[in-house]
Amino acid sequence: MSATRKAYRAALLHSVADPADVGVEQSYQYFEDGLLVVDNGKISALGHAGDLLPTLAADIEVVHYQDALITPGFIDTHIHFPQTGMIGSYGEQLLDWLNTYTFPCEKQFADKDHADKVAKIFVEELLRNGTTTALVFGSVHPESVNAFFEEAERLDLRMIAGKVMMDRNAPDYLVDTAETGYTESKALIQRWHGKGRLHYAVTPRFAPTSTPEQLALAGQLLEEHPDVYMHTHLSENLKEIEWVKALFPERSGYLDVYDHFKLLGKRSVFAHGVHLCDSECERLHETESAVAFCPTSNLFLGSGLFNLPQAEKFKVKVGLGTDVGAGTSFSLLNTLNEAYKVMQLQGARLSPFKSLYLATLGGARALSLDDRIGTLEPGTDADFIVLDYKATPLLDYRIQQSNNIEETLFVLTTLGDDRTIRETYAAGRCVHQR
CATH class of the missing domain: 3.20.20.140 (Metal-dependent hydrolases)
Incomplete structure (x- = not known):
């Protein structure tokens, strides 16, 4: 079993609902020091690293990303x-x-x-x-x-x-x-x-x-x-x-x-x-x-x-x-930058968590695939990405000023682009590495 398993440690963030339906605070799940466990192309566990690490077999490889955020693809x-x-x-x-x-x-x-x-x-x-x-x-x-x-x-x-x-x-x-x-x-x-x-x-x-x-x-x-x-x-x-x-x-x-x-x-x-x-x-x-x-x-x-x-x-x-x-x-990060401005021009706001939803779970629901992709929920396909907080000098400096994950997420969707994507995984396999 352990030969097909691998774990990824970083900050983890994913949408669990549309903020328009449940409010912003109930729309996402965030682990500041999280662990994502992948087994045979599927996500088998996610949670706090401190809780999950002791449950792993000794021979499971753990990839630790510093200054990074893992989200669904x-x-x-x-x-x-x-x-x-x-x-x-x-x-x-x-x-x-x-x-x-x-x-x-x-x-x-x-x-x-x-x-x-x-x-x-x-x-x-x-x-x-x-x-x-x-x-x-x-x-x-x-x-x-x-x-x-x-x-x-x-x-x-x-x-x-x-x-x-x-x-x-x-x-x-x-x-x-x-x-x-x-x-x-x-x-x-x-x-x-x-x-x-x-x-x-x-x-x-x-x-x-x-x-x-x-x-x-x-x-x-x-x-x-x-x-x-x-x-x-x-x-x-x-x-x-x-x-x-x-x-x-x-x-x-x-x-x-x-x-x-x-x-x-x-x-x-x-x-x-x-x-x-x-x-x-x-x-x-x-x-x-x-x-x-x-x-x-x-x-x-x-x-x-x-x-x-x-x-x-x-x-x-x-x-x-x-x-x-x-x-x-x-780049969907670049596209979210434009989406925010489109809302501003109409006197409306686009919260960072609604942006995350649109680019992940909202897209999965639009495609009737939310049982397979769009979140980091156990049982779904291990399609995820690693966002690099230090992708550019400006991004690095600006994120250092952030007070919480909401502000960091907004900075990623306004200053981020293809350089922000450190790695891309599809069905548990790395298909892009910057």
Whole structure:
């Protein structure tokens, strides 16, 4: 037994509930000198080091991190793998940005060799930034999804991805048909869904680029495979919303388009949701659907400010998304920095413990995976990260001024970035070391 066990000693912090539901003080668990015990890829114990150390067998290795904090691995609920090479592209809003930068970049993923090369870069960036699970857009090409899943499988990562379904309002070189979108997606589900720690997401790009026939077949895929995910965009940009109204005049709104085609449900994640009305929030809650809050890309493309208090009021599940390549960083710490500012601009506050929740347990709940990831609870996957208090001279100096874990956590989410991630573990195995 002890040969598969290992223990990690450091400060430990994880969310146990949403601060909006239980209050800040009841939302987290913190051990200033903690011990995390990992057994065969799962967490088997956590608690005070002084309590647990005497219970360990003499031959169990204990790794002791000084000036460090262990948290669950970060969970990115919306990111585009094929847009890695166009991150930081200048000067457009959503629809022009897609035509100018995104579609030409995604064209390259018909080439499996290119997809393989980018998959390695993309996964390395995720792990370097402490992200252990992501909900990932591929391109329209099955090659892109195969490349991503092959790399994720090699490292035994818990990842979710899907082939884009897009049969209109895009360049000829980047469209499928309603039928090929269905058959190619079905083949990918059969190959990858449930293999190791991998999951498939049915992925219509967004309502304007799918015909009613394709959206109906996306709904059919969900009916045929009830444990797969559904991943798309919703109410990101005002011009986009007007376009949807023009394309689907018979529907009462953007969300109603997806609702009509049976695309809402407990494994459905809608990126952005910047411009939602109360009735749409009610419907998202009723169907257990989730929204991915993508502050960095919403600011970069000038799309608007996500109303987190509105989502909380209607108890909508919310995760955090980097939305690379419109988002300008793979780092969820950097994304939380932007999220705090988005709340400030609306006269609202984002507490450090709500930030932690969004990046970990909130993301896990958005993905209906909170029984497996998002916390340090015994029995869950040993996906965790080690944050270095001394990652930069400024971070080191500023944390020395901190009076408590709340202040330290806020400093990490405002000054932290990829350098803050000392090590990343997936299923108990170190997959990144700075």
